Each structure stands twice: as C-alpha cells, then as structure tokens.
Amino acid sequence: MRDVALFVPCYVDQLSPQVAWDTVDVLERAGCRVHYEADQTCCGQPFLNTGARREAKRLAARHCERFAKHETVVSPSGSCVATVRNRFAELGIDPQGPDAQCRTRTYELAEFLVDELRVETLGARFPHRVAVLQSCHGLRDLGLAPGSEQGPDAPETRDAVSLLLDKVEGLERVTPDRADDCCGFGGTFAVKYPEVSARMGKSRLAGFSGAEFVVGTDVSCLLHLEGLRARAGKGPRPIHLAQVLAGRAPA
Amino acid sequence: MNDREIVLARIRNAVLHKERHPGAYRAPDGPGGWDAFADRLTSVGGEPAGPYSPSAAGPALRLRATELADGGRIVAEASAAAEVGHGPWDVAPSGGLPHAFADVAVAIVRGEIACAENGAVAVCGADAPHRALAVLCRHLILVVDPKRVVTSFHDAFDGLPANALDHHHVTWISGPSKTADIEQSLVFGAHGPLTLDVFAIER
Amino acid sequence: MSARFDERAREVLPDDARVEWHDTAVFDLRRRRDLAVAEVPDWEALRGQAAAIKAHVLDHLDTLLVQFEEAARAAGARVHWAADAKSANQIVSELLAARDVHKVVKSKSMLTEECGLNDALEGRGIEVVDTDLGERIVQLANEPPSHLIVPAIHWSRHEVGELFHRTMGTPAGESDPERLTRLARADLRKHFLEADAAITGANFAVAETGSLVVVTNEGNADLGMSLPGLHIACMGIEKLVPSMSDLPVFLRLLARSATGQPVSVYTSMVTGPRADAELHIVLVDNGRTELLASDAHKRALGCIRCGACLNTCPVYRRAGGHAYDQPIPGPIGAVLAPGVRAKQGGAELAHASSLCGSCTAVCPVGINLHDQLLTWRGEVRTAGPGERIATRMAAWAMGSARRFDLAGRAARSVWGLLGRRFRGNPAEPWLSSRELPAHPGERFRDQWRERRGSADE
Numbered sequence: 045m046r047d048v049a050l051f052v053p054c055y056v057d058q059l060s061p062q063v064a065w066d067t068v069d070v071l072e073r074a075g076c077r078v079h080y081e082a083d084q085t086c087c088g089q090p091f092l093n094t095g096a097r098r099e100a101k102r103l104a105a106r107h108c109e110r111f112a113k114h115e116t117v118v119s120p121s122g123s124c125v126a127t128v129r130n131r132f133a134e135l136g137i138d139p140q141g142p143d144a145q146c147r148t149r150t151y152e153l154a155e156f157l158v159d160e161l162r163v164e165t166l167g168a169r170f171p172h173r174v175a176v177l178q179s180c181h182g183l184r185d186l187g188l189a190p191g192s193e194q195g196p197d198a199p200e201t202r203d204a205v206s207l208l209l210d211k212v213e214g215l216e217r218v219t220p221d222r223a224d225d226c227c228g229f230g231g232t233f234a235v236k237y238p239e240v241s242a243r244m245g246k247s248r249l250a251g252f253s254g255a256e257f258v259v260g261t262d263v264s265c266l267l268h269l270e271g272l273r274a275r276a277g278k279g280p281r282p283i284h285l286a287q288v289l290a291g292r293a294p295a
Numbered sequence: 296m297n298d299r300e301i302v303l304a305r306i307r308n309a310v311l312h313k314e315r316h317p318g319a320y321r322a323p324d325g326p327g328g329w330d331a332f333a334d335r336l337t338s339v340g341g342e343p344a345g346p347y348s349p350s351a352a353g354p355a356l357r358l359r360a361t362e363l364a365d366g367g368r369i370v371a372e373a374s375a376a377a378e379v380g381h382g383p384w385d386v387a388p389s390g391g392l393p394h395a396f397a398d399v400a401v402a403i404v405r406g407e408i409a410c411a412e413n414g415a416v417a418v419c420g421a422d423a424p425h426r427a428l429a430v431l432c433r434h435l436i437l438v439v440d441p442k443r444v445v446t447s448f449h450d451a452f453d454g455l456p457a458n459a460l461d462h463h464h465v466t467w468i469s470g471p472s473k474t475a476d477i478e479q480s481l482v483f484g485a486h487g488p489l490t491l492d493v494f495a496i497e498r
Numbered sequence: 499m500s501a502r503f504d505e506r507a508r509e510v511l512p513d514d515a516r517v518e519w520h521d522t523a524v525f526d527l528r529r530r531r532d533l534a535v536a537e538v539p540d541w542e543a544l545r546g547q548a549a550a551i552k553a554h555v556l557d558h559l560d561t562l563l564v565q566f567e568e569a570a571r572a573a574g575a576r577v578h579w580a581a582d583a584k585s586a587n588q589i590v591s592e593l594l595a596a597r598d599v600h601k602v603v604k605s606k607s608m609l610t611e612e613c614g615l616n617d618a619l620e621g622r623g624i625e626v627v628d629t630d631l632g633e634r635i636v637q638l639a640n641e642p643p644s645h646l647i648v649p650a651i652h653w654s655r656h657e658v659g660e661l662f663h664r665t666m667g668t669p670a671g672e673s674d675p676e677r678l679t680r681l682a683r684a685d686l687r688k689h690f691l692e693a694d695a696a697i698t699g700a701n702f703a704v705a706e707t708g709s710l711v712v713v714t715n716e717g718n719a720d721l722g723m724s725l726p727g728l729h730i731a732c733m734g735i736e737k738l739v740p741s742m743s744d745l746p747v748f749l750r751l752l753a754r755s756a757t758g759q760p761v762s763v764y765t766s767m768v769t770g771p772r773a774d775a776e777l778h779i780v781l782v783d784n785g786r787t788e789l790l791a792s793d794a795h796k797r798a799l800g801c802i803r804c805g806a807c808l809n810t811c812p813v814y815r816r817a818g819g820h821a822y823d824q825p826i827p828g829p830i831g832a833v834l835a836p837g838v839r840a841k842q843g844g845a846e847l848a849h850a851s852s853l854c855g856s857c858t859a860v861c862p863v864g865i866n867l868h869d870q871l872l873t874w875r876g877e878v879r880t881a882g883p884g885e886r887i888a889t890r891m892a893a894w895a896m897g898s899a900r901r902f903d904l905a906g907r908a909a910r911s912v913w914g915l916l917g918r919r920f921r922g923n924p925a926e927p928w929l930s931s932r933e934l935p936a937h938p939g940e941r942f943r944d945q946w947r948e949r950r951g952s953a954d955e
Contacts, residue, residue, distance in 0.1 A: 052942050054896065058906050059935060061942035080946050083899035091893055093853070094885075095875030099893035106897065180854035192532065193810065193859035195541025222525070226812040230852025233813075237504045237850060238927035239511055243816045244852070246931075247521060271932030298783075299579035302735065305787035306560040309796075314557035316740060317550035320747055323539050335760065393725050393774075394691055412750070413760035426724035426772060430717045430764075448746035448761065460573075460707050460742075460769040464723075467765040472717040475757070476632035476648060478655045479523050480675035485631055486683060486690075487717025487764070 046161070048076040049114035051150060053124045053263070054086040060263045066286035067120040067153055073166050073290075074157060084110050089127040092135065093231045104128075104135045116160075117150040120286050122182025122261045123231070125152040130185050152186055154204040154261055154285060164211070168291035171214030175255035175280065176205050177248075177269070178224040179262035188261065192223045205261060205285055212288060221251040229268040245272045255280040259288055320449060327411045327446035329495055335414035336493055339470030340483055345495035346441040349378075352496040356436070357382045359492060360401050363434040367400025374405040374422035375438050378496060393427030402432035402488075406439040406468075407459070409493070410451035415469040416493060417455060420462030429468070435488040437468065441495040502843055503850040504927075507817035510652075517816055523651055527809040530758025531860065538754065547747050549864030552800030555738050556790060562705040562738045563781065569708030573770030575777040583613035586782045590615060590697065590730055591622050593778055597728055599624060599694040603686075605712070605719035606630040607699025608646065608803055609732050609782055612825040615697070626697075627689040629718040631682055638665045644819030646805035646826060647756050652818055686718075696722030700733035701802065702748060703779075706741040709769040710779065713752065713762045720764050729771065732780045735787075736799040742767075748802055751862035755804040789837040794873045798833045800863045807857035807867055813850060822847060829857035829867045836878050848874035899943075906941055 048071055052064045068078050088103030107128070111117050119125050128150045157163045182188040189203035209215055228234065228244025245268055252258050258280045260266050266282040273279040281294065296304070325331075333343035347355055356379050360369050369384035376386045384403060387396075396402075404423050406416035416437050418429060429435055445451050451467075459465050472487030483489050511517060535541050555562060567577045580586035586609075594602065602619065604610070604626055616626045616637075628637040632649035636642065638661055643649030650658070659673040668681045698719045702711040710731050712719045723729050739745060745767075753759040771777035789795045808814045808828030819827035824835045824844055832851060835844025848871045857867040881889065895905040940948075 054902065057942045058909070059938045061938060061940065061945055064942040065945070080943075080950070082943050082947065085899055085902045086896040088896075091889065093872070093875070094881070094889060095848075095877075095879060096881075096889045096893065097876040099889060103893065103896055180852070180856070184855035184859055191856075191859050193535075193856060195535050195545070196539050197542045224856075225525075226852050226854035226856065228812060228852060230854065233849065233852045235928065237507070237813075239504060239931070240507050240813060240817050240850075241852070242927075242931040243511055243517060244812050247518075247816070267935055268932070270935065274933035275931060297579070298581040298585055301581045302579055302781070302783045302787065303560050303563070305783065306563070306735075306790060309787060309791035310557050310559055312558055312561075314550075314553040316554045317547055319743065320544075320547045322544075325539070339759065339763075397687075397691055410761075415761050415765065424773075427721070430720045430724060448750050449743070452742060452746045460709060460767070463768065463770060463772055465767045466720065467761065468763065469759075469761045469765075470763050472715070473763055474631045474679060474716050476630070476635065476650055477653075477658050477675040477678055479526060479648075479651075480655070482676045482679040484683065485679060485716035485718070486629065486686065486721055 046076045047079060047115060049079045049081060049111055049117045051084065051111065051117050051119035051124065052080070053119060053121045056121060056263050059267060063120050063263050063284045063286055066284065066290040066292060067118070069290040070153070070166060070286050071118065074161050074163050079114065081110050087124050087127050088135065089124055090231055092127065092131060097135070101135045104132050104137055108132070108137060115149060118153055118156045119150065120153045120261070120284060121263060122152045122179050122186055122188065123264065125150055126181040126185035152182055152188065152261060154208055155186060155188055158202065158204040158207055166211070166289050168289050169213040170288045170291060172256045173216045173218050173254060174209060174257045174259050174288065175218045175220045175252045176209065177227060177258045177260035177265060177282065178205070179260050179265045180226050182261045183224050205259065208285065208289060209259065215288070218252070218255040220255070225251065227265045227269055229265045231264065234268055241268070242272060245269055249273060249279045252280045257294070258282045259285050261285050322447040322449050325412065325446050327444065329441040329444050331411035332409050332414065332444045335411055336470065339414045340473065341414060341470045341491040341493055343493050343495070347494065347496050349497060352494065353380050353382065356403070356494055360384060360403065360436060363490065364400040367433070368398055369401040369403070370396065370399050370428060371403035372405060372423050372425065372428065375403045378405060378438055378498070379403070387425050387428060389424070393425060396425065396428045396431045399428065399432040401434045401436060402428045403436045403438065404429050406437040406493070407443070407456065408451055408454045409439045409444045410448050411444055412447050413469055415448070415451065415467040417451065418466045418468060419456065419459050420464045421459070424462070426464055429466070430487040432488055434490045436492045436494060438494045438496055440498040442497070502846055503817070503821055506821040506823060510818045511816070520652060520818060521815040524809050524815045527757060528806070531755055531806055531809065534754040534758040534760065538750070544747060544751055545862055545864050548751055548862060549800065551739060551744050551747060552863050555740065556736065556796055556799055559735060559738070559790065562740060563735060566703055566705040566708055566738055569706065570770070570779055571708070573708045575708065575770050575779050578778060578780045580780055580782045580784070583784045586613050586732060586780055586784065587615050587618035589780050590732065591618060593730060594619065594624055594695055595622065597694065599728065601625045601627065601689065601693045602695045602697055603627050603629050603690055603693040603722045603726070604697040605699070605714060605722050606633055607697070607732055608826055609699055609734050610697065611643065613782065613784065615732070627686070627693070629686050629690070629722065630714070630716060631679065634682060634686065635661065642820070644827065645808060646803055646828070652820070690721045690725055693726045695728040695730065696726050697730045697732065698722055700731050700737055701752070702739050702745060703733055703737050704742055704745065705738050707769055709742070709767045711745060712766045712768065713764065715763045717764050720766055723766065723768060724772070727775045729775060730778045730780065732782060735781050735783055752802055752804050755806040755860065755862040785837055789834070792837070795833070795837055795870055797865050798830065798870060800865055801830050802863055804862055806860040806862065810856040810860045812854060813852060829871065830865070833867055833870045833874070836874055845874070845878040846880050848878065849880065910937070
C-alpha cells in the first residue's frame with residue numbers, strides 16, 4: 045500500500061471539491077492510502093504568473109513546509125504540479141535542501157497512475173465519446189504526452205491520459221482537431237484579457253466536435269471551457285480525468 | 296566615443312567569451328542523387344529535365360528554350376553557352392547596365408551544385424557575372440551536372456568551390472519565384488521568373 | 499493596469515468570421531511547418547546545434563563583429579555602426595542624400611521597421627518602395643505589417659483588389675490572387691528599374707568571410723541587389739554566424755519553420771559589392787546590447803525571424819498582429835518589446851500570453867519564449883495600485899489556512915449575486931461570455947473533515 049498525500053489546489057478546494065473526491069477515489073482504487081494536509085492553501089502559481097515573485101516565494105516555501113514529511117504527493121492539476129516541479133527552483137527553493145522533497149516527488153494524477161503505479165485497470169466504465177484536452181502545462185512542462193510540435197528525433201513519450209482512457213470500459217476516444225491548441229485559460233491571462241481568452245476557448249470547443257465529453261487534467265481549463273459551453277448552451281461537456289477514472293456518471 | 300566604440304564597449308560589458316562553438320554538424324544520410332533532387336524540385340514548383348548526355352542535351356535545351364521564349368529574347372551566360380553549344384540564344388555580353396536584361400524571356404545559367412534535400416541549385420558569381428539576368432528573366436533554365444547533386448544542404452555548402460565567394464554572389468535557387476501574400480494563395484512569378492527548369496547534363 | 503492589448507484586440511474580435519479566417523490562415527502555416535518538420539529526421543538535433551551556435555555567437559559578439567567588419571571591408575564593402583535607431587536612420591539618409599538618390603527599393607527588413615526608416619527617408623523627400631508583396635500591400639494601405647513573414651495576412655483578396663484599384667489604378671473588382679500578383683509585379687518592376695538604390699536587411703552575416711545572407715521567396719531582394727548602383731544592408735548586430743559551414747544549420751530550420759518550405763526560393767550570399775556598384779553595411783544595436791546583458795533574455799537575440807511562434811500562438815491567431823502594436827508581434831515580439839523599446843507599451847505584452855509554451859516548442863533556435871515572458875512579468879511590473887493591493891491581499895489570505903477559509907466563505911456567500919449581477923454585462927468581460935460555475939457547495943477541506951475525521955492523522 046502506497047502512502048499518498050493529496051495536493052488539492054486552492055481553486056479545486058473552493059470550486060470543484062468533487063474532483064478532489066474523485067481523485068481520492070481513484071487513488072484508493074489503485075491501492076493507495078490517501079492523506080490530506082488540511083492547512084494547505086496555494087502553491088503560489090497565480091502570483092508567479094502575474095509577476096508577484098515575492099508573494100509567490102512565500103507561498104512556495106509554505107507549500108513545501110506543509111508537504112515536507114510526505115514521500116509522495118499527488119495532485120489533480122497539471123499546472124500546479126508544473127509550478128512545484130519546474131518553477132520552485134527559480135523561486136529560491138534549494139533543490140538540495142529539505143524542501144526539495146515536495147518538488148521531486150510531486151506528481152500529476154495521470155503520470156502517477158501510468159508511470160509510478162503502472163495501473164492496468166481501474167475497473168471504470170464510461171460509455172461515452174470522449175476527446176482529450178491536453179492542458180498546456182501538463183503537456184509541455186510535465187511531458188504528459190508528445191507535443192504536436194516535436195520533431196521525429198524527440199525522445200519518445202507516452203500519452204498518459206489517452207493510455208488511461210483507453211482502459212475505461214465503453215469509452216470511445218475521439219481525436220480533436222488541432223491536437224493540443226491552448227484552450228485560452230492561462231490563469232491570470234483569462235482575467236486580464238477575458239475576451240481574447242473567451243475567443244480562444246470558443247475555437248477550442250469547436251475543435252472537439254463529435255465528442256460528448258472533453259476530458260482534461262486541469263480543473264482551471266475545464267472551468268473556463270464549461271463557463272463558455274454553458275453560455276453557448278451547446279458543445280461537449282468538459283470534465284476532469286478523475287471523474288472518468290472513478291466511473292462517476294455525469295450529472 | 297563614436298557609435299562603433301559605444302556598441303563594442305556595451306558588448307564587452309555583457310559577454311564572457313565562455314560559450315564554445317558546438318563544432319561541425321553531421322546530418323544523417325537521406326535520399327540523394329538526381330532522382331531525389333528531381334522529386335524535390337518538382338515539389339517546389341520547378342521542372343527537372345534529363346539527365347542528358349552532352350550530345351542529346353543541346354537539342355532538348357533548344358526545344359525547351361524556344362518553347363518558353365515564345366518569340367521573346369533568349370540569353371545564355373557564357374559559362375552555360377560553353378556547355379551547351381550554339382542555339383537560338385545570345386551569349387550575355389560583358390559589361391553594360393544590368394537593366395538591359397529587363398526584356399529577357401528566357402535565361403540559361405550554369406548551376407554549380409544541386410541539393411536533393413531542398414531542390415536548391417547554387418548559382419555562383421564566377422559563372423553568372425550578370426547577377427540581374429537570372430531574376431529579371433521570365434523563365435529561367437539552370438544547367439547542372441548530375442554528378443554534382445549532393446544529399447544534404449551541409450554537403451552542398453561543403454561542395455562549393457573554394458573561391459566561390461571571390462565573385463560577389465552565390466545564390467541558392469529552389470524553384471521559381473513565388474509568393475503567397477494574398478490570402479495564402481500560392482502564385483509563381485512574384486518578381487523573378489515564372490518558371491524554373493533544371494537540366495541535368497553530364498559533363 | 500490598462501489592458502491596452504485587449505482594447506486593440508477588441509477592434510477585430512467582434513468580427514467572428516474574420517477572427518476564424520485569420521486563425522485558420524495562420525494555423526495553416528503551422529500545419530505546413532509540422533509536415534516539413536516530420537521529413538527532417540534530425541530536427542531536434544538541428545535545433546540544438548542552432549541554439550548552441552547562437553549561444554556561442556552572442557557570447558563572442560565583440561570579436562565576431564570586428565572579424566566581420568574586417569572581412570567585409572577587405573571584400574570592398576563599407577561598414578557603418580549605429581548605436582540606436584536614430585543613428586541608423588541618419589547613416590542611411592546621408593548615404594542616399596550624398597548620392598542624390600530619389601527612389602529606393604526596399605526588401606523586407608524587420609530592423610528598418612523597428613527603426614522607422616521609411617518615415618525618416620520620406621521626411622527627406624526620398625521615395626521608398628517596399629517590394630515584398632505583403633509589405634507593399636500594407637505600405638499602400640499606410641499601416642504596419644501584422645506578421646513577420648506574411649505582413650498582409652490580415653487582408654482579404656477583395657480588400658487587396660480594392661486597395662490596388664484605389665492606389666495603382668488596377669481594374670475595379672479584381673480579386674484573383676494570381677492576377678493581383680501580376681499587376682503588382684508589373685508595377686514594382688518599373689520601380690526596380692527606376693530605383694537609384696536598394697535597401698535590404700540581412701538574415702545572417704558570416705564573420706569569417708564578411709558575407710551577407712539575404713533570403714526571399716519572391717526574388718525582390720535579388721532584383722534590388724542586382725540593379726541599382728547602391729546597396730545598403732541594415733542588420734542587427736546579433737545576426738552573425740561564425741563561418742559559412744554554420745549557415746546550412748540555420749537555413750535548414752528557417753524556411754521549414756516559416757512556411758514549411760524545405761528552403762526559401764532565393765538564398766543569396768553576397769560578399770562585397772558588385773563590380774558596378776557600392777555596398778554599405780549598417781550594424782545596428784538599438785537596445786540589443788541591453789538584452790545581451792540580461793542572462794534571462796539574451797537568448798531572445800538568437801531569433802531568426804521565422805514567425806513560427808506567431809503561427810502557433812493561440813493568442814496571436816485570435817487577437818491579430820496589430821493588437822501588439824510593436825514592430826514584431828507575437829511571442830517573440832512580446833519578449834523583445836521591453837528590451838528593444840521601439841515603442842512604448844511593450845511591457846504589458848508579457849501578460850498577453852496564456853503561457854501555453856507552444857512558442858518555445860516550435861522555436862527553431864530553442865529560445866525559451868514563454869519562460870522569458872514569465873520572467874518579464876516579474877521584472878517589469880505593469881500592475882496599477884489597485885491590482886498590487888489585491889495581489890498582496892490575496893497572498894496574505896493564502897498565507898494561512900484560516901484566512902483562506904474566511905475568504906472562501908465570504909466569496910461563497912455572494913456567489914449567486916455575482917452571477918446575476920454581471921451576467922451578460924459587457925463591463926464584466928469574464929461573465930459576459932461565460933456562465934459562473936454552479937455554487938460548489940462546501941469546500942473540500944470541510945467535506946474531508948466531516949467524512950474522514952479531523953485533519954490528517
């Protein structure tokens with residue numbers, strides 16, 4: 045039994061608690077014992093993204109303290125994991141220091157299931173047509189899948205999300221137009237430039253025609269797309285990978 | 296301080312002279328030879344012809360040049376004329392204004408080396424002293440030796456004559472002049488030639 | 499912060515069909531690039547080689563420039579240095595004035611866009627004719643280019659036909675790209691034959707030999723360099739490569755990244771002047787040495803202006819090039835803007851990116867574009883006092899679980915109100931196009947406490 049600490053990003057805690065529960069469910073099905081540090085808040089990503097480095101540094105340090113005692117940290121958010129793994133060094137967290145542990149052992153859910161646990165099946169059933177939203181940070185910062193930009197001699201990479209989806213009973217995977225174009229969220233970008241961001245999201249949604257659901261690894265991208273879809277009143281429904289793997293039927 | 300000293304001083308404040316050059320680059324092998332070049336040339340809008348033996352080349356070239364010229368003026372650079380012999384073309388005179396070639400319908404110019412990777416042919420200043428001719432003409436015919444087709448662009452640069460740069464210009468030409476500046480529609484003959492033929496003639 | 503980028507983007511965003519069309523046209527270039535890349539078995543190795551050569555060049559720029567200057571002079575060229583745009587424009591103006599030049603044909607040069615050379619010359623009564631077809635279109639329309647390599651990509655064929663009719667007297671109603679191109683060719687051919695001088699940029703310059711490398715598809719630079727008796731090449735000081743054997747590395751990357759062509763139609767290497775002409779080379783700094791002094795940003799000087807980062811950029815494709823209001827739009831333009839400072843307002847552009855990272859992934863010389871945009875955000879604070887206070891308060895709230903808890907409760911209590919208050923309100927752009935998510939109910943941490951007991955064991 046593997047002990048896993050859950051890193052629940054601040055906005056998931058506030059806005060999408062069910063995704064965190066689905067993650068708990070999936071991890072437990074996969075044979076993990078899940079722990080939760082109740083006083084975790086934010087890894088600092090939104091502050092780093094606006095250029096507020098001082099604030100980001102403080103929160104990054106706080107985040108590391110909270111998780112220091114855990115061997116393995118898992119989060120249902122590629123962008124937060126990418127911040128911890130790839131950006132904490134530039135926020136002054138010593139890669140050799142005692143805080144390093146939370147950087148080197150923090151995993152995004154899909155990569156954890158595929159690379160660490162090597163799960164064969166989770167016993168989930170989801171009889172729907174589904175397209176993958178490759179969220180940018182998961183794709184290009186964490187290498188969850190091969191990016192569409194890569195040349196023939198790039199190191200081979202598995203597509204973690206698709207591998208997992210292909211093991212779900214009844215699920216039919218639909219290939220989107222433009223494999224990995226950005227959905228337009230981009231954190232503070234969507235707040236500063238909401239109209240450009242909305243236009244990007246609209247195009248992205250249009251690229252998923254034929255799918256009933258869009259499955260992603262980042263709640264933020266999914267909330268952005270769901271807001272647009274709900275307003276348009278049509279289009280595939282964005283949901284988190286954890287929900288599909290938990291086999292939880294859409295409401 | 297003059298601008299030269301100002302700029303150099305700014306640079307010296309910024310650089311450390313530590314980053315080393317990575318050394319020569321080795322490209323993997325790929326398809327080479329005339330056939331590979333001809334395929335690539337076709338894909339970039341050019342027209343391959345041959346390879347021809349020296350005796351067969353003259354008639355084929357005369358036919359093609361006459362057809363393209365459609366009664367217009369045909370001019371061959373001296374180096375090309377030396378390879379293909381007499382024909383319905385004038386040999387470019389030495390001297391004079393480059394503007395004099397503005398009405399040329401077909402130009403025949405010698406190519407030094409050809410590259411299969413990208414369909415480019417090197418036109419060297421030594422062979423083409425009239426730099427304007429190859430771009431002012433409506434139709435361009437380049438003449439290359441099929442034994443001078445190399446695989447990669449690295450090989451092509453390595454294969455240039457040692458003194459290639461002594462004659463002002465070396466121009467790699469890959470296909471006819473083109474533009475897609477109006478709604479991404481590909482149009483041949485933006486400013487330069489509308490067509491490009493590459494004749495392979497064994498030397 | 500005043501979101502100037504958003505205001506400019508708003509000029510095109512409401513025209514949905516046009517945004518769609520622009521996005522498709524630009525992404526088509528990205529698709530072509532992908533097809534071309536798939537044919538190059540050593541693509542990533544080539545990118546690595548290019549990045550390493552550029553790193554070497556930038557770290558030896560002083561010695562390489564002096565080497566280039568000596569070699570170019572030995573070949574018969576005159577070399578000039580310009581610390582800034584003003585100086586560059588003055589050098590060119592004086593060269594032209596001294597030779598009584600009335601008309602100049604110019605091929606595409608982003609550097610001269612950056613310096614505002616056309617305006618400077620026209621102010622002195624010299625006619626400047628841009629000869630790249632796309633540049634000619636935007637010149638006739640009196641607007642800046644919107645793309646690095648396809649300057650008029652935002653123009654439809656009908657608009658071009660109308661513009662040509664108005665400015666060149668071509669037949670009304672003509673909108674066929676081929677016939678329009680022929681009409682422009684005939685018009686520009688006259689200018690080529692009449693011009694007294696040609697101005698070009700340089701894609702590369704070879705330190706060892708003093709050669710310039712000029713790349714075009716149309717052949718316009720070649721006509722310019724082969725007809726008038728005076729050729730002036732303006733280049734940024736960062737354009738050097740050490741030797742001739744470095745060129746194919748960059749040339750194999752450049753056109754494939756730009757348009758998916760295996761190489762551009764014309765790649766001209768010019769060493770010294772023609773026998774019947776003069777050649778002047780103007781080496782321009784204009785803020786480049788400031789970037790060179792920055793460890794975080796010097797790599798941006800390796801840019802070979804292929805435009806691939808524009809073509810892949812999801813923001814550029816929707817907002818359009820003019821939203822950037824800089825000589826170079828897109829990710830690379832946003833990275834260069836605060837440093838080169840050709841125009842005010844460039845610092846904001848670091849925020850006009852979703853940081854998706856596709857720019858970095860396509861860059862043929864391995865510039866970490868999205869990382870640099872993030873770095874700029876920390877270096878150049880563009881936030882107004884309101885945003886700064888909000889940021890500090892948010893960070894303060896996140897600094898403790900209890901404060902975070904209170905902030906969350908406060909937001910929840912007004913949740914329904916938010917949605918009703920702002921729905922469809924154009925003053926609140928986020929909610930004008932998106933629904934607020936359903937009320938999420940209790941937070942995860944509260945649910946966990948209830949279901950799984952107090953905090954973690």
